[in-house]
Amino acid sequence: MSDPVLATHQLSKRFGALCATDDVSIDLRPGEIHAIIGPNGAGKSTLIKQICGGLRPDAGKIMFLGRDVSGLDASARARAGLGRSFQVSELAMEDTVLENAVLGAIGAGAGPWRFWRAATRTAALVERAEAALARVGLTAQRDQVVASLSHGQRRQLEVAVALTLSPKAFIMDEPMAGLGAEGSKALTGFLDGLRSQAPILLVEHDMDAVFALADRISVLVYGKIIATGSADDIRTSAVVRDAYLGDAA
């Protein structure tokens, strides 16, 4: 088996008495989609934040491409190749779709220390941005202001910005949230193809999507991973049924 692209080792985070992340060790292997599921409040977002660098764990470390990135901040981890989409859209709402994608291209390319040429008239940046927009199907919305986009289109844009970075791994926090059945289906198809480019760590509530996509699923309950396995393993796992699916039913 090949080395994992991304791995957490015994990650822990407490907020007062609440143990939000409890000794979590998971990994993401090349070419796979690894889904993390769990009831609300299980600590999924807290875990994602620690992996991406928005939150410092109390203990444990994060390895990315064979390197310990625990000490790096969010922007350094992004530069190292961690592409991220957010649960609640984090976009420049007053800017256009193209400008948001160009921002990604700036991060991926020569950086922000250029002060004279207009960014949206710099061919290299625009080409990269447009390629990413085309892949998620937002070419027609190129010049629209983000605030005027539908919820689903914002999700697509989140993914497009991550694509401009050509990341070595994707971390996606509920990309399906709020999408209609049609939108979920389209995004599911898209993510299915994306895994060959870079593996995806997927936090998702949409169980249809998770079971359709995931090579492996980990179940997080009260900050602890209680099971990891294939879709079938998880479906039939008694532990999971008790702790999670039982709760929900």
Added chain:
Amino acid sequence: MRMNETWVNALVLLGLVAVPGWALMVDEPFTITLATRAAILALAAVGLNIVLGIGGLVSFGHALFFGLGGYAMGILAFHAQTYSALDLGFIQIEGSTSMPVIWLVAMGVSALVAAVIGILTLRTSGVYFIMITLAFAQMFYYFAISWAQYGGEDGLSIYVRNGFPGLNTLAPIQFFGICFVVLCLVLLLNARVQASPFGLALNAARQSATRVEAVGLDPIKLRLVAFVLSGAITGLAGALFADLNRFVSPSMFSWTLSGELIVLIIIGGVGRLMGPVIGACIFVGLEHFLGGLTDFWHIYLGAILLCIVLFGRGGVIGLLTGKEGAHV
């Protein structure tokens, strides 16, 4: 009525030239001085607009850079006019009465101080940033008051306006021309920077710092560079302002001036290229006309400001073009 923003911008600049042009013809030098004052305040506010409008940082201490520019001019000219060297301890330098030299020094000193204050303050955010920038400006205010060598509380008069190669700066219209050209050049710079990769990233960092981090950029570094650039521009304006009045005093550091610079931007439109220019013209106009009618014109300014804040964002440019101002 909705107008194209480019047309509004062109009209404003045209107006700013036409008024002193007319004043020259009918021999009203005071009006030229008013237009010069508006151009210089606009320049100072353009500097502030880079951090405030694009970067979203409410600097409530930009008078600091205005004052630094003013004192850079005052100190250099003072030493040149008294034929005494400026002793910095490790080096002695001659004063200067050449505007380009003074401008470079004013911008350099302002940029340096902005870098130091930026490093200290940009780790904080929100209300802390507002209060700390205010406090640092106040520190320089009190320092200027207690610095007796350069006039202390009374300020420092420079009897002859500094020179610019090939021009007679004592002629009001020529000095206006200098200020106007500087303003236009800085507006051009601002427009380019705003659209550049740097400006795009800075503007995005205002709207979502998390987003900017997620594409691998460091919002604090972006803001620091913006703060330095902004400080240098406002410092340049301070040097010109001191030359306009041929006088510097601690009041150039005063917190009311910091507040007024923000007010200019709000009146004109936050984050809009010409917002500060429109704001400065309106402000100087109000100051002149309302100030002529009543000693208490600040009451009306306050009332106007309250109305803008409570009822209408986007300022005059927003009103004319139907565009909302940047959200800070």
Added chain:
Amino acid sequence: MSLILIIEQILNGLQFGVMLFLMAAGLTLIFGVMGLINLAHGSLYMVGAFAAAAVAGLTGSFLLGLIAALAAAALAGALIEMVVIRRLYRAAHLDQVLATFALILIFSEGTRWVFGSFPLFLDIPAALSGPVTLPGGIEYPLYRLALIGIGLGVGLGLWLLIERTRIGIQIRAGENDREMIAALGVDISRLYTVVFALGAALAGLAGALVGAIQSVQVGMGEPVLILAFVVIVIGGIGSIRGAFIGALLVGLTDTLGGVFLPELFKLFMDGGAAQKSGSALASMGIYLLMGAVLIWRPTGLFGARA
């Protein structure tokens, strides 16, 4: 340099510090509970001073003047809270800054309109005038000593109010969770008005008390306001305890620095230069203190939120 001078200066620093605390406590309370940055707090200080000077001038009673100061500042505070401030709680900081800046302009010019540009004077009450002899033979103005006492008393009262009373519980709850407190059935808009008026009254009290040792004039509030900002940045925004510690630190640094730094410089400089550099550095002292605290703790000594 004598011990007596040192003690005298420490007392001066304490007196300045406790007066700053009265200002800073209101500011920090208003920020902590409502999330509002109020530049017009200095105007309320001025309103208190003018009310005290006017009423004391008419009636000859300092006490009536103080009561008038409290009432006028609280009333002005409640009024601006209801007319302007409550529209700003959810607004951006920039809007809060601008609107309260506008209020300063209106208050200052309005006061100038009513009272004119000349300073008013507020006399120290006869019962508190003159010096008092402290243990060790130190002569110190009784009024200043009274100010220290009043400041400490108000600080204690505030602590009791917040820790021990029903409204204190509501204030603390309001700091933590606005929705929760609304859900508990507390009338939040009335609570906000009360807190704002309380902060205003403290500022007015400070204005009146200080007005008797300085002149009462338009623009007296803003220097104090900015010092109060320094105090709460040092102490941590939203923390009353931080405001108290910060105020004493600032009061002592400013007072002692102004006296002792020139003396210190005289040890290795000639007199005139030492006086100049010493007082120039002293005028920056509290800001250097603030810078140092910020490097060490960016959210202040007792601050939690950024």
